[in-house]
Amino acid sequence: MLTVRKVYLDHAATTPAHPKVVEAMMPYFTGKFGNPSNLHDMGREAKNAVEEARAKTSALINAKPEEIFFTSSGAESNNFALKGLAQANNQKGKHIIVSQIEHFSILHPAKTLEKAGFTVTYVPTDRTGLVDPGDIARAITKDTVMVSIMHANNEIGTIEPIEEIAKITKEKGVLFHTDAVASVGWIPVDVKALGVDALSLSGHQFYGPKGAAALFVRKGVRIKPLIEGGIQEDGRRAGTENVPALVGLGKAAELAAAEVSHRMSYTAQLRDRLQKGLTERIEHVVINGHPTRRLPNNLNLSMWYVEGESMLLFLNMEGVYVSSGSACTSRTLKASHVLTCIGTDAAVANGTLLMTLGTGSTAEDMDYVIEKLPPIVQRLREMSPLYEDMLKKK
């Protein structure tokens, strides 16, 4: 089938590497291939490149370079934070607090820690996906070691009240980690302003390469390594550094620092255009997430009487690439735990599309989706027994 246009609206899944990122990385595959642990010039050249990347990554989030530990992915950073902080500080207690809408790379390590003798409180959110800082304050006991609440949710884009929660954790002497994988590069992230002790970020979420991520750990905070057996990353993460990817992450961080305000305003106005166009043309549609405290490039819509995967497949035939929050696209055949937590009716949760914009998105792209999606929804509704039942009830 001839596809005229390609519209990539899945930036929450991954972004392309910026051409300047690729350009910065290239010399480190061949000419400058040294191992940073080596003392000779080739090693030192690679070591300098990694340290420059560390400085750029730390600058993006207003941290010190020595507070940045490189990892291979956002999932690794989250595992490292949860397991590493809990285990290094378990003399204080064995209680952890997370929200119910965390990414599985937080929720699953939390389950693992439960099996290892920790207790975990899973705090709920309101219907917009916001955690109530009061719930955190009430959940903290003298046994609480750490709290982990994501900065922005990767599905519905809701931005959590991290500063307020940090005031509480600081007062109670509890460590606070935030998963900022979805937000870094898209909104300003400042670890000092947020008041967090640890923060996860991932390069391919903001025009860096895949395989390069980081965990910020505030100076003086103890953390146990996940991967042992080497001196790399100050002994916190063994394994020869992925030098080209880290150089790419550093470049992406530098670009993000310079562009973030443009990215916010640019994607927000396109997202608003898309949201307006779709909600005007499609009936029985719910916008998920917070109306204002939301990532600027995020649009998460649930449509009644149609199923998400079907919409995704038809959009794919039109060259439009999105994600779906339906049971059918997950191996578990359950609708998204995030939508379940915010109280989305399970039937409509299966009719969810997640569209996430990027700096390469255009107004023409939005208009193309606004033109293509409504007839797909209509066609699927005409095929849907649930729509038929709804019409008959009217």
Place this chain on the structure above:
Amino acid sequence: MEQYSSKVMEHFAHPHNVGEIENADGVGTVGNPVCGDVMRLYIKVDKNIITDAKFKTFGCGAAIATSSMVTDLVKGKSVDEALKISNAAVAEALGGLPRVKMHCSVLAEEALKSALDDYYKKQGKPSPVKMPAETGHEHEME
């Protein structure tokens, strides 16, 4: 997830027999919107032969494709022959289904059996229909 076969995509993109049959001789609705699929199957029966079958489905690509295929398979068959159509036959006719989507073929078999059951009841005859056991559904830990 495994990719869909070209046959599945063909039936999904251009499904056969979509719609309703007025005064159908048998109608069956199975599934649950919470699990992501609901199928409704209509049959018209004349002298023990299924002369027409139509469907409406809320569901994923595989749910729509299996609905389309089961209605194709059942047309022209006797009621007795239709009773023997299994989920495996539906999946096979589609060139196979990804493992996690096999439950969609079970749903198609159930929808057909449910419509046949309704047909027997409308005829005032005892129904020989045994609903298949739901298999392919995997409720794993998240």
